[in-house]
Amino acid sequence: MDPQQELFTTLKLELEKLGYGVYDGFLPPEDTPYPFIYLADSHLIDDANKSAVFGNVYQTVHIWHNNPKQRGTVSKMLLAIKNTARKIDKTDNFSWFVINIDQRILADTTTKTPLLHGVLELEFKFS
Template sequence: MISPQQSVFMLCKNTALDVFDGKVYDYLPGKEVAYPFIFIGEQFSNDIVNKSVIFANVTQRIHFFHNDFRERRSISDLILKYMQTIREEELAFKRNILVKEMNYRMLTDNTTDTPLMHGVLEITFLVN
């Protein structure tokens, strides 16, 4: 059986591959990467105690990067498309996965020589 955490990770990565025709990473790539890209990032989990079934609230953080400040709208539109697509998923990997809440923020990122647009989407799922 796949863990709730792995089910959420695979659902988030597969959704990114479905909605985006650029690169999708499960690690933060190096400086020579082509933009835009999506990074399936940090994950947080709280198990829910039950006698016989494993339940969990799992929060997945997804990062959207672009190296052109004029492309803020394209990142915002991509995040919206991602959010709409992930809400349509009810079953994944033989588990029920329900979206409990989503929030995102748009950041400026000066960690490279070129300023980046950095969208951060956090989705909390109830997995059983």
């Protein structure tokens, strides 16, 4: 399996264990309960050579919450996602470790209801 897909599948399955709705592909319908997690862009840099496959996968994870007064909940969710990502060390075909995480919490006014929007950029190294 492609390392990017293998990581994506593993991360999605592990995040579903946190008890929040986890979506990918398209954002969920408008009536989806908040807060929720959305697995977004994934980027692979493959440094394979003749005898080994290794490289980096960058995975973007978003969360949205419809109560801007609950920033602590958003922060707690982001921490749970980071901890989940850090625990992924082996999949069927690759070994993994997180080498970098970028985290942002933003105000989101793209809907009628003001939202809090958490963004994680996770960088994984695989071999």
